[in-house]
Amino acid sequence: MLQIAVIPGDGIGPEVMAQAIPFLEWAQARGRSLAWTVFPCGAERFLATGCALSEEEFVRLRDDHDALLFGAVGDPRIPDGRHAEEILLRLRRDLRLHVNHRPCFPLLDRLVPLKGVAANEIRIDVLRENTEGPYCLQGETQPGQAMDFSIHTEAAVEILLREAFRLAASRGCRLHLAHKANVLKHGHGLWMRIFAGLKLQFPSVEALPIHADALLCALVQDPRPFGVIAADNFIGDLVSDLLAAFQGGLGLAASVSFSPQANHRCAALFEPVHGSAPDLVGLDLANPSGMILSAALLFRRAGWEDEAKAIESAVLAVLESGLGTRDLGGTLACGQMGQAILNHLPRYIAGI
Numbered sequence: 001m002l003q004i005a006v007i008p009g010d011g012i013g014p015e016v017m018a019q020a021i022p023f024l025e026w027a028q029a030r031g032r033s034l035a036w037t038v039f040p041c042g043a044e045r046f047l048a049t050g051c052a053l054s055e056e057e058f059v060r061l062r063d064d065h066d067a068l069l070f071g072a073v074g075d076p077r078i079p080d081g082r083h084a085e086e087i088l089l090r091l092r093r094d095l096r097l098h099v100n101h102r103p104c105f106p107l108l109d110r111l112v113p114l115k116g117v118a119a120n121e122i123r124i125d126v127l128r129e130n131t132e133g134p135y136c137l138q139g140e141t142q143p144g145q146a147m148d149f150s151i152h153t154e155a156a157v158e159i160l161l162r163e164a165f166r167l168a169a170s171r172g173c174r175l176h177l178a179h180k181a182n183v184l185k186h187g188h189g190l191w192m193r194i195f196a197g198l199k200l201q202f203p204s205v206e207a208l209p210i211h212a213d214a215l216l217c218a219l220v221q222d223p224r225p226f227g228v229i230a231a232d233n234f235i236g237d238l239v240s241d242l243l244a245a246f247q248g249g250l251g252l253a254a255s256v257s258f259s260p261q262a263n264h265r266c267a268a269l270f271e272p273v274h275g276s277a278p279d280l281v282g283l284d285l286a287n288p289s290g291m292i293l294s295a296a297l298l299f300r301r302a303g304w305e306d307e308a309k310a311i312e313s314a315v316l317a318v319l320e321s322g323l324g325t326r327d328l329g330g331t332l333a334c335g336q337m338g339q340a341i342l343n344h345l346p347r348y349i350a351g352i
């Protein structure tokens with residue numbers, strides 16, 4: 001029995017999660033052995049109690065579940081994001097979810113904003129280190145200056161880069177390391193050394209370091225030569241949002257964070273790339289596709305490829321029919337979009 005912890009979180013998180021739950025029910029109805037428990041961790045709880053995720057909940061998440069399905073965190077009432085640190089950054093760090101995989105595979109030509117590039121010509125996997133870099137939350141503010149420290153450990157960098165080499169080898173594509181080692185000599189110098197070492201272990205992979213600023217320019221000019229891009233937490237965050245735009249926007253982008261060498265039960269967290277989007281809350285305008293596609297990634301990781309493909313095909317079918325939420329140029333509300341995707345599932349079940 002696959003035990004899933006569901007954390008809707010803040011902002012549009014609960015709205016998009018409500019659209020993903022029917023896909024869990026659908027998989028269950030098809031005979032897949034799964035169950036889920038909702039954890040109400042988020043800003044409301046933090047504001048009411050001062051605690052966003054209790055120690056007891058963390059231990060239950062880690063030891064009694066196989067995967068987390070996560071919505072979004074972030075709330076303007078907590079401008080320093082302390083509760084988000086307690087939830088998402090804690091889960092990423094303490095579940096050792098070093099690898100954040102953000103696949104970019106545009107579904108529809110119409111949604112690709114680049115001139116002369118077809119959807120099926122772009123297939124890029126971004127692997128972003130998920131626990132360190134400048135997001136280690138260490139630093140200080142002094143009179144007249146502020147500092148954010150950036151930590152890169154050999155262990156975490158090697159885990160991330162080894163996964164990137166493995167993925168590039170299995171896809172038979174190029175691997176780029178996005179870096180700024182010309183200025184970030186210590187941290188990114190370490191990335192470059194580990195990258196060079198692993199390159200010797202994966203001789204079949206064409207592995208190329210590239211300055212992150214030049215990479216952004218090259219991606220917009222022509223994303224077709226790129227296959228796998230590895231990056232630290234900060235650069236990976238920026239690159240993957242750019243690539244989400246190639247898919248049609250943040251509303252369509254899904255991700256998984258995982259621990260390749262976990263010695264605890266819960267080693268993967270699935271979430272849309274988008275955040276809590278406070279400006280959309282309560283308007284029923286959010287696009288639930290990234291959340292639903294994150295559930296598809298979860299099914300794929302569980303080995304349920306048929307269900308994962310069926311969901312992806314259903315999203316494509318909805319987009320091909322010209323329907324979509326406002327961010328995609330359509331008129332559907334969040335609930336209508338979720339229902340439209342769900343309505344396209346039965347057609348694909350027959351072929352499974």
Ligand code: GGG
Pocket residue numbers: 070071072073074075084088271272273274275276277
């Ligand atoms: N699903 C990704 C997520 O929630 N990330 C956290 C984040 O970006 N928070 C900022 C915000 O929602 O404003």
